[in-house]
Amino acid sequence: MRRGLLILGRLALAVVFLWAAYAKLRNPWMIFAMEIDAMHIVPDRVVEFLARTTPWCELLLGVLLAVGIKMRYVASIATAVLAIFFMTLLVLYLRGFQGDCGCFGPGEQLGPKTLARDGALLALSIWVTWQAFRRSGRAPVDTI
Amino acid sequence: MRLTILSLLCAATALLAADSADRSVGRPDAPVTLEVFSDFQCPHCAKLHFGALKQALGDCVASGRVRIVYRDFPLPQHQYARKAAQFADAASRLGWYERVCDALFRTQEEWERTGDIEGSVGKELTPAEIARVKKILSDSKSLAEINREIDADLALGAQIPLAETPTIIVSGGGKRYPIRGDIRYDYLKQLINSLPVK
Numbered sequence: 066m067r068r069g070l071l072i073l074g075r076l077a078l079a080v081v082f083l084w085a086a087y088a089k090l091r092n093p094w095m096i097f098a099m100e101i102d103a104m105h106i107v108p109d110r111v112v113e114f115l116a117r118t119t120p121w122c123e124l125l126l127g128v129l130l131a132v133g134i135k136m137r138y139v140a141s142i143a144t145a146v147l148a149i150f151f152m153t154l155l156v157l158y159l160r161g162f163q164g165d166c167g168c169f170g171p172g173e174q175l176g177p178k179t180l181a182r183d184g185a186l187l188a189l190s191i192w193v194t195w196q197a198f199r200r201s202g203r204a205p206v207d208t209i
Numbered sequence: 210m211r212l213t214i215l216s217l218l219c220a221a222t223a224l225l226a227a228d229s230a231d232r233s234v235g236r237p238d239a240p241v242t243l244e245v246f247s248d249f250q251c252p253h254c255a256k257l258h259f260g261a262l263k264q265a266l267g268d269c270v271a272s273g274r275v276r277i278v279y280r281d282f283p284l285p286q287h288q289y290a291r292k293a294a295q296f297a298d299a300a301s302r303l304g305w306y307e308r309v310c311d312a313l314f315r316t317q318e319e320w321e322r323t324g325d326i327e328g329s330v331g332k333e334l335t336p337a338e339i340a341r342v343k344k345i346l347s348d349s350k351s352l353a354e355i356n357r358e359i360d361a362d363l364a365l366g367a368q369i370p371l372a373e374t375p376t377i378i379v380s381g382g383g384k385r386y387p388i389r390g391d392i393r394y395d396y397l398k399q400l401i402n403s404l405p406v407k
Contacts, residue, residue, distance in 0.1 A: 095400040096386055103390040163373060164390045171387055174372055 067196075074193045075130055078143055081186060082127030088170035089120035100167035104157055122146070140194035147187045154183060232301050234266065235276035240406040241381035243275055246282040246366050248374040249293035250321050255314040256391040257375045264394040269401055279306070280362040282374050289324050291359060296326050298355045299345040305338070382406065 089097050098116035101107065107115060126146065129139045154166055158175055166175040173179065245262065247254035262277065269275040281298070283290030293313050300309035309330065313320075316329035323329070331339050345351045369378070369387060379386045379397075382405035388397070 092386060093400055093403050095396045095403065096388065099388055099390075099392045099396045099400075102393055102396065171389070174389075 071193065071196050072133075074189050074196075075133060075136070075140075078186070078190055078193060079127050079130035082123045082130060082143070085169055086120045086124035086127060089167075090124070092170055094120075096171050097167055100165045100171065103164045104153075104162060104167075106153060106157070136197040137194075140190065140197045144187070144190040144194045147183065147190050151180070151183045151187045154180060232279040232298070232306050233276055234279075234307065235270040236273045237276060239270075239273055239276035241269070241275045241379065241401050241404050242278060244278045244280055244378040244380070246280045246362070246371055246374055246376045246378075248282050248284045248287055248290045249297065249310075249313045250287035250290040250317065251284065251374045252317065253391040254375040255317050257377075258310065258314045261392055261394040261397050265397065265401075268394075269398065274406075275401060279310070280365065281359045282362060282366045282371065282376075283359065284374060287321075289321060289326065292324075293320070293326055294359050295346060295352065295355050296330065296342060298358060299342045299351070302345055302351070303338075303341055305334075305342075309334070309342075379404075 094113075094116045097120070098112050101115055102109075102112050123146075126139065126143055129135070130143060150168075154175060158177075158180060162175055164175065165171055166173050166179045168179065168183070243262075243265065245257075247257070265275060265277065270277060281294040283294050297306060297309045297313060300306055312330045312333035313326070316332065320326045320329040327339055327343065334342075346355075366376075369376075371387070373389055375389070375391065377388045377392070377397075379388060379400060381401070384404060386400070388400075
């Protein structure tokens with residue numbers, strides 16, 4: 066039962082990362098760059114780098130989560146990435162930022178719904194990571 | 210020679226002249242269109258107006274690649290936004306849309322406190338010009354037409370759907386991208402240049 070839930074959780078995270086990557090990659094990178102730039106959280110020279118690389122990192126994470134190998138590392142990285150996203154959005158929200166969150170392409174204004182969804186995803190990722198560490202203690206290979 | 214200079218001047222004027230009927234600037238057949246939904250009482254709209262849009266006017270609009278279409282999107286929480294839009298739209302009938310937009314955004318902080326749009330904008334227009342704009346606004350038929358135009362822009366924005374100002378809809382080469390907020394021209398220009406010219 067728990068193993069089934071774990072696979073479901075891992076696949077749910079994989080779908081979220083793959084969808085986030087697809088939603089960004091189907092548009093020119095400048096769209097995401099403008100969303101990041103509007104947040105005023107990173108220096109100008111970093112904006113383009115982030116806009117060009119983040120979607121590909123999300124794609125890679127999505128694929129690795131779907132495949133399910135080296136889960137301790139992959140789930141830890143996914144949790145770290147989601148934690149960074151969540152904390153950034155939380156700080157922006159508290160500062161009164163009203164622009165796009167940039168999560169799944171253009172058009173989603175940052176609000177309580179965004180934070181609730183990202184918070185739930187972070188909680189799921191933490192649980193998957195914790196289970197990956199627990200199970201890898203017993204299993205001969207690092208998979209779930 | 211004189212004729213050539215005259216025709217060049219006419220072409221340049223036609224290229225940059227604001228179209229009083231639809232509040233647009235640039236060549237009507239430009240491959241890329243920027244539809245700018247803004248609210249005269251919104252501070253981010255003012256920043257966008259004097260930032261990325263002014264740069265676009267001097268660069269890709271002047272070169273004929275881009276046409277800018279201005280749309281009114283007065284937000285309900287902004288008490289004087291519709292009144293300001295009415296004033297600008299009345300001015301557009303006299304070919305002064307860009308000038309009045311500049312004046313409205315420049316004096317935004319002043320008239321949003323007092324509600325005295327004419328008084329604030331009056332510092333940037335002559336009394337005779339103000340009188341001509343007021344004459345249009347005092348004519349019930351013209352005012353009704355202006356209000357219909359504002360409502361049409363609001364309905365268009367609601368269809369997108371648009372929740373905030375400023376929002377620019379960049380379209381060209383069969384693609385359409387909504388961009389929100391006070392954006393930097395560097396990225397907007399790169400996006401414009403990435404769009405295929407049909």
